[in-house]
Amino acid sequence: MTKLEIITMPDPILRKTSESVTHVSSDLLVLLDDMLETMYRASGIGLAGIQVAVPKRVLVVDVSDHEKECPSPICMINPEILYFSERKGVYEEGCLSLPETRVEIERPSEITVSYIDRDESVRELTTSGLLSTVIQHEINHLDGKLIIDYLSSLKRDIVIRRLKKMARAREDF
């Protein structure tokens, strides 16, 4: 498995809308493995294809507590949310593409999501809590949406300016 480079803001690729997958190829399965490896090494709990510069509708998540539990990775191809609950919950979300940024976001607590799995079977998952939040966050990535879009434009500008400064500092280094 290969660790891939994670794209960070302000790279404009993060604003691209990802394309549906038409066929689960062996290359796609390798990509999913590499995405999991990349996510685990970055201590993340979710990663979308576009974050490793692949604009396909794929995501990986694992919200298990690695200290106490076995890993429980989920790979989703062409995920689509079929149901959102009325009830909402708030989490302070981070993102591997937005270093040192946390945003409190209110989202529907429970969702039902349909997706294609690694064996090319269509599956449905109803879930709540952290897993529901992470899946909604990753699906946002597939539509070019980022956590800073939930901020007021004033706050968003401040964060973007800081991220641009950090990116410039990395380049100068």
Ligand SMILES: [Zn+2]
């Ligand atoms: Zn993210």
